Amino acid sequence: MRPRLAASLTRVVTLAVLAALIGLCRPETARAEPLVADLSDHLIAITTGFTGAELLLFGSIERNGQVIVVVHGPRTDVTVRRKDRIAGVWVNTEEMVLSGSPAFYHVAMTEGATERLPAPVLSRHEIGPENVRVEPPADAAPEDIARFRAALIRNKQNQGLYASAPGQIEMRGERLFRTNVTFPVNVPIGTYVIETLLVHNGEVVSAQTTPLFVSKIGAGAEVFRLANEYPALHGLAAIAIAVFAGLGANWVFRKLGSA
Amino acid sequence: MNIYLPIAEMSVNIFLILGMGVGVGMLSGIFGVGGGFLMTPLLIFIGVPSPVAVGTEANQIVASSVSGVLAHWRRGNVDFKMGGVLLAGGIIGSTFGVWLFALLRTLGQVDLVIKLSYVVFLGIVGGLMMLESVRAMVRTKSGSVATLRKLHEHNWLHGLPFKMRFHRSKLYISAILPLSVGVLVGILSAIMGVGGGFVMVPAMIYLLGMPTSVVVGTSLFQIIFVTANATFLQSYLNQTVDVLLAVLLLVGGVVGAQIGTRVGANLRGEQLRGLLAAMVLAVCVKLLFDLVLEPDDLYSISLPGGH
Secondary structure (H helix, E strand, O other), rough: OHHHHHHHHHHHHHHHHHHHHHHOOOHHOOOOOEEEEEEEOOOEEOOOOOOEEEEEEEEEEOOEEEEEEEEEEOHHHHHEEEEEEEOOOOOOOOOOEEEEEEEEEEEEOOOOOOOOHHHHHHOOOOOOHHOOOEOOOOOOOOOHHHHHHHHHHHHHOOOOEOOOOOOOOOOOOOOOOEEEEEOOOOOOOOOEEEEEEEEOEEEEEEEEEEEEEHHHHHOHHHHHHHHHHHHHHHHHHHHHHHHHHHHHHHHHHHHHOOO | OOEEOOOOOOOEEEHHHHHHHHHHHHHHHHHOOHHHHHHHHHHOOOOOOHHHOOOOHHHHHHHHHHHHHHHHHOOOOOHHHHHHHHHHHHHHHHHHHHHHHHHHHHHHHHHHHHHHHHHHHHHHHHHHHHHHHHHHHHHHHHOOOOOOOOOOOOOHHOOOOEOOOOEEEEEEEEOHHHHHHHHHHHHHHHHOOOHHHHHHHHHHHHHHHOHHHHHHHHHHOOOOHHHHHHHHHHHHHHHHOHHHHHHHHHHHHHHHHHHHHHHOOOOOOHHHHHHHHHHHHHHHHHHHHHHHHOOOEEEEEOOOOOO
């Protein structure tokens, strides 16, 4: 366990340093940049005591405009199923695999930031849950795609993984902005991309992306890794633990009983 | 105090899980049942994904059966030969069951099949137990003496080939019988996350005609191996065994079982059975409602290969 724990910590630290370097090296962050944004932390560690996380996203703008922040989780395939009543019982009947949908989605903006943005811009930057991009199967009918896409977003919202309403970005004076992003306990692991946009007169005038890593850390992470990378070993270990627990329990209570 | 379960990928209150372990452990101590058929639905009710509930519960039953079989072994109440034949069937059944489980998962029907199996089996077992205990209570009230039913009757089942002698059970029957009981219970243990004692024990008494004294020990003996096989395969094929959850459950479970054994000694048999039957039927009805009431959202999502 020990060296493996150390190895995973090293991995996380390396990732965090890389993330910081990527942030530093970006040309957008040069001196006269109209938009600078950063996160209070670039790593969310899911430990055994994890109950969710809240990050502060902050930055400054060097010209007038409004700010929009879009948080995209790692892109995954999702199977959406529809139930129908068959012989009195609700059974999954239809299904559609929607590829490349973000596992997590959040959007925040300053008051009225999207008012003058045209639909193609909203769609390109995936501003608002209705603009989240998914790839439907090539042979699916448009009305089916719309149905299953809406169901995906609705289910994700119920799980707390997609924002139901955009969050608020607060301005501090003319130039500074800040917003809190809440990640629930069921936050999916992976690499997140946080896109901060500066909009003015119905146009995106500047954009910056910041990475965020969500990883499992510690004993729980090792168990998860073992279960997925060495499932046979994990299964044998699970049985061994159970057998010893059973023997132990029997022994303890026999001692207690005879005492 | 919350704890994050690495495989179930959810945060649960540690005392809730321990409490559930104690509660179901107590019941299993009082009634002498494994408790898997109550624990798996309870885990599903608190939001554990059903594949994880099934895989994890199989793991926990390994521990509780090991702990339980030792007491019976010391009293010589385990028929190892019969256990071996049941086990051969059990391994075939649970292997097939886990494979079927993985297939159902890709088809998106696993939730339905788990819940349907529970409704059917809990309904049958709970209903029969309720009938039996009500009849017994009526008999005690009216004061009439119960006529002992003949346990061992000769019928076509005894004409089957491959006869085997089971000394401890005092039986000379076809090996096909215990083998098929084993296969059936193995499938149930893989799909429902139960040891299958609640099906196996009646089958051993009424179908095979085994003496009651060796039934529980022998069934526990073979449940160890069948649930171990199910645990291994669920972990290997589906990655749905949460060891942390299993350990929490079994810590509560062993404590509860000890309390339950003591409580059970002071309660009357038929009332006890009636109570257990009522509980079994309550779980059955709750699951039935889940299946027949229109869901809040007709659509559901899942990650392919995930849970």
